[in-house]
Amino acid sequence: MSSELQEIENLIARMALKDRAAFRNLYSRTSAKLFGVILRVLDDRAEAEDVLQDVYVKIWNNADRYRANGLSPMTWLISIARNAAIDRKRRARHSTSGDVLTATLADPAPGPETMAIRASERNRLDGCFGELDHQHADAVRRAYLEGDTYAELAERYNVPLNTMRTWLRRSLLKLRECLSR
Helix, strand or coil, X not given: CCHHHHHHHHHHHHHHCCCHHHHHHHHHHHHHHHHHHHHHHHCCHXXXXXXXXXXXXXXXXXXXXXXXXXXXXXXXXXXXXXXXXHHHHHHHHHHHCCCHHHHHHCCCCCCHHHHHHHHHHHHHHHHHHHCCCHHHHHXXXXXXXXXCCHHHHHHHHCCCHHHHHHHHHHHHHHHHHHHHC
């Protein structure tokens, strides 16, 4: 097990003892990844933020139930996040399935103008991604759209962690410069 995963496991163990500093540290290390998992399931940023808060309450309350059994502690955390998101999605589907009035009041889909603006912005962003090295563009997408950690990306691309941080920082600067033109 990598040292980062071992450290996450230690933070969970300290949280079982109600160590608030361990909770803060675990949150800062894992929240982006868990948010990405939740957002993929719900596809609604506000809803995903709400579920993320619930997930960390569950983690805090159940940290004493985590058992180091050779599996990654991230597997345990991601399972809690995914299950909470799926539960929220099911509840929302069941609560709105019979609500005809809500369905007839407003169409939640974006209108034609919004769709055109989004398409234009997406084309600009895709063009800017095209100016990046292929691996760097893929790493940026994985880090900021899919929630992969720097350590996961460094391992995936077989580069040192600091190199991955540099790739991402420089790529974001290039994207910002491209989008400002």
